[in-house]
Amino acid sequence: MRMTDSVVNYILSLLESEHGCAEFRRNELAETMGCVPSQISYVISSRFTPEQGYLVESRRGGGGYIRITRIQRDAPTLLMHLVNSIGESLDGASAGVILRNLAERKVLSLRDAHLMAAAISDRALASVPQEQRDTLRAGILKNLLMAAYSAT
Amino acid sequence: MRMTDSVVNYILSLLESEHGCAEFRRNELAETMGCVPSQISYVISSRFTPEQGYLVESRRGGGGYIRITRIQRDAPTLLMHLVNSIGESLDGASAGVILRNLAERKVLSLRDAHLMAAAISDRALASVPQEQRDTLRAGILKNLLMAAYSAT
DNA sequence: AAAATTAAAGTCAATTAAAGTCAAACAGGA
DNA sequence: TCCTGTTTGACTTTAATTGACTTTAATTTT
Numbered sequence: 001m002r003m004t005d006s007v008v009n010y011i012l013s014l015l016e017s018e019h020g021c022a023e024f025r026r027n028e029l030a031e032t033m034g035c036v037p038s039q040i041s042y043v044i045s046s047r048f049t050p051e052q053g054y055l056v057e058s059r060r061g062g063g064g065y066i067r068i069t070r071i072q073r074d075a076p077t078l079l080m081h082l083v084n085s086i087g088e089s090l091d092g093a094s095a096g097v098i099l100r101n102l103a104e105r106k107v108l109s110l111r112d113a114h115l116m117a118a119a120i121s122d123r124a125l126a127s128v129p130q131e132q133r134d135t136l137r138a139g140i141l142k143n144l145l146m147a148a149y150s151a152t
Numbered sequence: 153m154r155m156t157d158s159v160v161n162y163i164l165s166l167l168e169s170e171h172g173c174a175e176f177r178r179n180e181l182a183e184t185m186g187c188v189p190s191q192i193s194y195v196i197s198s199r200f201t202p203e204q205g206y207l208v209e210s211r212r213g214g215g216g217y218i219r220i221t222r223i224q225r226d227a228p229t230l231l232m233h234l235v236n237s238i239g240e241s242l243d244g245a246s247a248g249v250i251l252r253n254l255a256e257r258k259v260l261s262l263r264d265a266h267l268m269a270a271a272i273s274d275r276a277l278a279s280v281p282q283e284q285r286d287t288l289r290a291g292i293l294k295n296l297l298m299a300a301y302s303a304t
Numbered sequence: 305a306a307a308a309t310t311a312a313a314g315t316c317a318a319t320t321a322a323a324g325t326c327a328a329a330c331a332g333g334a
Numbered sequence: 335t336c337c338t339g340t341t342t343g344a345c346t347t348t349a350a351t352t353g354a355c356t357t358t359a360a361t362t363t364t
Contacts, residue, residue, distance in 0.1 A: 065323090
């Protein structure tokens with residue numbers, strides 16, 4: 001079995017036993033798994049992405065940690081579906097449609113929708129050239145939707 | 153738990169019980185916390201800065217003391233002030249400090265702070281190169297704060 | 305009153321402890 | 335073979351801790 005899979009399994013079992021929230025030190029975990037620390041980073045960035053329903057927080061320095069939180073997957077919601085359906089790129093108009101729709105259907109509060117619209121507005125993204133904005137917008141919105149889902 | 157956090161918590165509880173104004177001796181506090189005195193200085197300089205809404209006064213020599221006062225202004229003014237004070241560029245750590253502080257002071261709800269953090273996380277901005285992210289982050293956060301202000 | 309002593313807080317650089325980044329090397333399957 | 339995903343390690347950045355040394359203020363002594 002691949003090291004990646006062992007690490008994934010270990011984290012999954014941690015999430016299981018800790019009710020959806022695993023916190024650990026990268027170096028320690030690497031030690032117990034018998035791999036190099038950056039392997040842990042690799043596993044997280046490839047298997048615990050927001051698309052896959054995980055929120056990852058971390059901190060460097062003394063007392064640093066990595067925390068992975070699972071967003072409820074047993075009740076897959078519209079937001080999750082949406083996150084998955086948003087591709088690599090999303091133009092402003094489509095984003096607007098999505099947000100209006102979510103607000104209309106009360107999946108998001110008006111305030112949340114407003115904030116999200118502000119975050120991905122052309123004005124907010126002005127420092128990035130046009131041709132990169134849609135990709136960026138997709139990334140931001142996906143993260144926002146995941147956060148909205150997990151924060152409640 | 154980190155020593156830093158214990159000290160922060162202690163000072164926060166002091167501020168709480170003393171209605172926003174904590175006064176103590178550095179050496180005494182270090183003694184009760186079981187740390188070295190300069191640790192107290194470190195905590196203060198990293199967690200109780202003016203940007204974070206605290207006024208710190210102190211006096212050396214015999215009968216010396218450190219006094220920390222929480223200063224608060226009304227939310228809209230504060231938000232606009234903040235927007236103006238954020239320059240062209242903002243690194244992730246500073247953004248985190250700003251958001252945590254706004255949440256702590258109830259200027260923003262925890263949920264709003266969470267959403268904003270998600271919008272400007274490195275993960276959300278992954279599609280643009282590192283060296284452009286801080287500029288972008290500043291733009292997004294400013295728009296978010298203005299939106300939060302006008303939406304309220 | 306001046307000087308010496310003592311009791312504080314301030315500063316700063318070194319050390320330690322973590323996570324992040326990135327590119328090169330590698331492995332296995334289409 | 336070639337492509338994709340994996341593994342590794344060197345290097346970077348960030349955060350916390352510590353202690354030696356400096357500065358300032360009050361108190362005591364001469």
